[in-house]
Amino acid sequence: MKKVSVASYGSTKEVKKMNADLEEALEIAGAGKYQICHCLLMVMALTASLMEVLSYSFVLPTAACDLQVPVHLRGLITSIPNIGIILTAAFWGRMADNYGRKPILLLACMAAGLFCFIAAFMPNLVSFAICKFFASLFLSVPSSLSFAYAGEITPTRRRDLAVLCVNGLLTVSSALSPLIAWAVLSIDWRVNLGAINFRPWRLLTIVYALLLVLTSISVIFIKESPKFLVSKGKYREALEVLRYIYSKNSGRPQDDYYVRIQIITIYLLLRRLKFLSTNAC
Template identity: 25%
Template sequence: MKYLKKLSCSECSAYSLTKDSRKEYDEPADFETAIKACGFGKFNLILLILSIPLCWMSVIETTTMSYVFPAAQCDLDLSLGDKGMLNAITYGGTIASAFMWGFIFDTMGRKRPLIAGFLLDGIFAVLSGFSQNVTFLMVMKFFGGFIMNGPYAALTTYLCELHEGKYRSRMPIFAGLSMSIGTIYLPFLASFILPMNFKLILADYLVLHSWSLFLLLNALPALMGGMIFFFLPETPKFLMTMGRNEQALKVFQMIYSLNTGKPKETYPIKILINEPKANHRNEPESFLLKGWRQISPLFAQPFLGVFILVCSLQLFMTMGQNTLRLWLPQLFQAINDYKFFNNGTSSTLCNMLSVIQPTNETEECFVNFDNSEVYVNSMIVSAVSVVAYVIVTAVVNVLGRNTLLKILGLVASGCAVGIYFSPHSDIALIFIAGFNSLSNIGSKVILVVVVDFFPTTLRTMTVSLVMMCGRGAAMIGNIIFPKLLEMGCGPPFFSMASLFFVCFCLSFLLPKPKENFV
């Protein structure tokens, strides 16, 4: 007892470890043991809170135009085809950069590319706010998508690699939940900014409108994200993979200290195992050859079958989800305009959508700024999605990803059919909210499969390629959707239902959890 009284606090903490605990850490620890010893606490909570607005950037980059269309259609002389292209062009940028970003993050780490990615995205978002014509706006949205594709994919991986196994599977769901909060933020901000309908002349060829200010304000989360990552660590998993165990151990100690409030020196693990280093050669070779060396394992067993399957699931699911999602504000605006011209009277969805058809060229362009219902409906749809994410986060480990994907695919397909048969705008809103929530969650559950089945050195590349497939499909969907609307009311919604029924069928082919390859 006399000796114990003389021990320092750090020595007491170390001494308080049980004999079994000390024995467990006598040998070099692998990543899972090391991250588990850090616990879950202040560091994790701070990280998750800071990542919420960063997760918004994917939503902001792809969705802002959906709210800009009704306000800017006269200023920019937008047709239905222009709107479809503006929605699609962002996804074109993400496709063009998918390979590049996956290679960069899997070879250079997560932190430094995340800093550069968020700052560059913020710059292009600012430039888009100064657009004076459709062409310049399309160019800025393309580069915005080109930049944003990497940081969002890497952010999901970053969160996964800083949590132990029992929390890791929830991280893609958390990212999706944060994105859903972002979908509430956008219409909330739009409801204050867009109805202002001002015109500020800065120069002969530079005029700002309310939608310009809306775009400028939406650059702030990306610029903030670039600054946040200056103060966050590189993931210890990546450091261990690159053979930088001393740096990884310092990160583990920092996380442990923040989570427990104890000195870094009391972190019970002193040595980390030497993981197989990633195959990144130092000799000069072409970028394409390095990239091929990085992704070639995906095209061989045991990864090829699962890779094709998750790409197919993401393709169909994202085509349906992101096509309808990006057209929702325009559809709600059509419903609002129908009521505006018919003394507040509602009708079947198909009757109300008739006002979205192209107008006679001789008619004067008209924008209805009395559209608070558009933003309220958009926020309701987003709020339902947030609630659904909370529920799914709680049950994903109980149901399992395979069963969950089956449920999501089948019910979302039914909701798409329900939208078409809606006799009233309120009924349509219920089905739209259900479809949006379930389809959005489904695309994130697929990322859980990627995290489960693919190793660290392939993970970000795989996420990028899987998301590239989905975003390519979303680009095509947004180009086709205006054509489907011109054909009539049924084709858009029955197409959505068919896509998700295919996803329901494909989900039966997913391997069981015990067949995990990692």
Template identity: 30%
Template sequence: MDLNEAVSKKPVNLEEALRKCGFGMFNYIFISLAGGLMACAFLELTSINFVLSIAQCDLNMSTREKGFLSAIGYVGVILSSHLWGFLADTKGRRATLIPSLIIAFISTFMSSLANNFWLLLFLRFANGFFISCASSTTFAYLGEFHDNNKRAKVLMIASIIYSIFNVLLPTFAIVTLNQDWSFYVPLIAVTYKPWRLFLLICGLPSLLCALVMIVLIPESPKFAYSQGDEPETLKILRRIYRLNYRKSILLYEVKSIVKDDEFNSRVQARPKGFLNFMWSQSLPFLKGHHLRNIMTASFIQFSVCNAANGFWTFFPEFMNNISTWKESSRDSATICEIYNTLSVHNNQTENVLKCKQNHELSTYAHIYEVVIIYGICYLIMSLLINWTGKLYLIIAIVLPAGISALLLIFIKVPTFSTYLYLVLLLSGLTISVVNASTVELFPTKMRAMAVSISMMMGRLGSTTGSMVIGLVIDKHCSKTFLMPMFLLIISCLLAFTIPNINKRRN
């Protein structure tokens, strides 16, 4: 059968061509992969937090250095976010993601063999720099394989899968970190311990996702279309059709695609030079109501990431200390009193506690709680957001988190402090709500950059939170909780100023 005889001769637009590909095996694989790609960024950026208290004696790290090490990955993410967006728009989503994932894994592999703090710091920066591509490009890549009717639903499902994959982090930790073994590698003068294996395991999903993309996932059809490459666009669409329907590509009905304004648009409109591109995209945000809106969204993202991601850095250590304290049947104490008593201070001549070689099992239980609660809350929020409006969701998340930060300074019941800390970490749920609001506030040509700017400020908040906590927690532990309290309360008030924030949809 000739191909031209099996397909419709009438050109169709790209949205209709995507619909004719159906929804099946390819989509299921790609949605799962997208959730996995986002989880890769989570695993790579947060795995270091699990080994800080265990590796500090091996690498002679102070509390300040642990704060830097926890934050350095986010520094890499901040510095590379715009670069990956530019490369994904000019070179392609797939062509950018695959090498960045592979290099991110290589940097993780090398960091698992680092024998001093400064080498580990550099390699974790490199890892954050390259894994940033997965966190900033995945949503656009996934959305471009689906038509307008399915796109929002598909992105929501990918977020839920992302939450499910996040369970891998405490699972990897509990399987590896509590083992008691070591061996010396004379070639690189490193004593290999479970925490090094844990870092390596958390990097393996990045390599696995890259291999899956090489074998199964083509370039975005919308990217190929925007580059003016109709033959490549049709080739991609036929590949999707074959996987979804398990039929020959000869039966795919589309022979030609309508050339609208988007066809070849990125080739024609691309400014000369990276800096010119950045300036032309950023200039509208410096004017009028766009400036006010982007500043509000950026401040809220900075605040919630500062609270959620910044304090997540020390969550395993805080929980481990509380568990140790409760088991020793000591008197009631605040979370900071417990920390000041039990934490190791490498710069002091007298150690209160021996260097930790593993975490208490209850520490992992609390981490499971956070991950599972996040997944449940994402599901509930997806069902409620149109009914309640975004304002009530933001207040319901941010206000209790800010109050919890204040109470943590005074509460002397360790179990109660544990759950107050969990509420503080849940402030990160606001990130998706603010992103949804940001998309609605800006016109199509500004939306991607608006979300990119606000999320870049969020990552800056994560970095600032980790560094500030690491710098001051030893001498001023209680005061560290004042930072998220003030930021979250101000964010709660600013939420009322966002246009149409209380709008509800049927």
């Protein structure tokens, strides 16, 4: 390890220029303000997806007359989000591993929110169910990826605590779903829009949809998982993320982050072995 001088707060101190793996680099970046904001956003994503799943219990009874929902189909309609999550969980997991946590979470929340928003204006049961089904195909992303995303951005010594807090806050925030439903559905009113009567259950559907859209917009302002970036060989981008986290947590300039990520991938090792065998011939 090589010692270098780093200026911080107007003084000069001796630090070590370190070669570190990703976990060590995360430890040095620290756990603080950035992880708190990041985990709160993951709670928001989880809450938005959970509210969408729970919304059927509040929307269907009040929408039964407008949509002419037969009694024998109510159970099937209520299970739509669970069907979509089960069908697409493995697919979205692979997509997140290939294209990144941030873009997939952003895309899924926005798509689910838009389909739910459109569903609020559907005139009959078939069109409403189709829109809700398409929305459910994206719900497995915020409902599962958020836990991994929260863990990957947090140092090892605080990772279990971060995931535990996210799960605990999700349990508490689930109480918001019936509270919102009670506030919106407590007064019966209607507005004639021609093809449809706009009633409280449609407004409630829009409210739940907007939570997903707001989550998607908020994801724009967070950083990609450094673990994903390292797995794709994007070491420079991973280091920039770690510097940003360090700066937000410590309040110091990003240049004070004194770590180089040292990683030897199997791919690079195989290339080296191939090069040596070629020269030997």
